[in-house]
Amino acid sequence: MANLSSIHILFFVFITSGIAVSATVFTLQNNCPYTVWPGTLAGRGSKLADGGFELAPGASRQFSAPAGWSGRFWARTGCNFDSSGKGRCDTGDCGGLRCNGGGVPPVSLAEFTLVGDGGKDFYDVSLVDGYNVKLGIRPSGGSGDCRYAGCAADLNAACPNELKVMGPQNNVVACKSPCAAFGNSEYCCTGAFSTPQTCPPTNYSRIFKQACPDAYSYAYDDETSTFTCTGVKGNSCGVST
Template sequence: MGNGGGKYRKGSSWGLWGVLGMGGYADVGHVRAIFSSATSFTLENRCSFTVWPGSLTANGPPLGDGGFVLAPGSSSRLQPPPGWSGRFWGRTGCNFDNSGSGKCVTGDCGGALKCSGGGIPPVSLIEFTLNGHDNKDFYDISLVDGYNMAVAVKAVGGTGTCQYAGCVNDLNTNCPAELQMMDSGSVVACKSACAAFNMPEYCCTGAHGTPQTCSPTKYSQLFKNACPTAYSYAYDDATSTMTCTGADYLITFCPTS
């Protein structure tokens, strides 16, 4: 599986269970869900600015047609089919015409409102696999492809540990100069060290392609210190993959806690 940068990320629910995914449709605006599922996703925008969520499904049509607009203070409910696997991300600074063509400053997916592929890094990812091993849902926040905005996942109901997964801190404010993505004189995103330097020790490739040979770096540690429950590098599984059974999920852009 890949994202806008064409990179398969090891070590998350996406990597472990991505082959299980099937597509679904959304309840966005006046479009009704056509699947019956025990699980729902509610995406809410607590930012002071508009967010354009994107979605990518491992196998099948994407939820929410791949992307839609979410005004400040608004929310949309998506209904996945059982066994769905995929990811969400927030796009910022978008401008689309009436045909859905345009561009986003961060998280762009080929210049379209309705994404048919992943978002271009750097971008904060929200990843899920539903009804995976032992019928558990697996979910995580990933900064492996960098950071563009604060995001969080909260399980509503369900059984098991059902931990909160989030990156609440604004990493753009303390992003090292060598990782900064700039637009109009402002830092709009923070690149991963892999994207910035393309070196095996940062990308967990080649001789560094196993958990034993790919260790945290000063850059991934900066991400981890700011967002302890998020993936900071490819093999950051121990503190970053969350599980729950039978829950609904609240996905928040710009969470406050």
């Protein structure tokens, strides 16, 4: 993994497993020069950190997850909430400060399954729902593949015009997936295209893959995009705009 200045990662998640592997501690640290609003969603297990929170520049927050937990994190940008937590975000919106579900695409995702098959932790960075910020995961202290996974490229700058999402300042704030942009089976891997054999990479997914070879670029990009690690002592996950 390159250093901070070379890949401009500004928001980190550090993950530390307990000695008895009974829990995993996530530490989210915001090194951005602006506030971000992490969102969390559990696929299996309880909701973490109330589903979402505000994280000021330089601030950090810890929370834990039990073995067997699975879910995702993402970074919301351009949020405005009132004192009761009602409001919206330019990217990754999820119904309020404390998320009521997943982030609205397009959004970059960090996905985890803790102590899954064979006692391994599974993790990936997914652009299947599109892209809003740079995002990376690096485990440390474990055994196995334990590779960096992520997208350190600015896909908003490289986004094709037909996939761009414009913000209130007329700037590109996110890049849609071709499935979200066009809705057809070829890009969504549905219907007649619902298997790996019938849904190969498209020109759009190749743009994502060339820029971010360690991230999921479309639904059947498993072989080069899912990573495992056993006995993880710590992971870092970072995002930036």
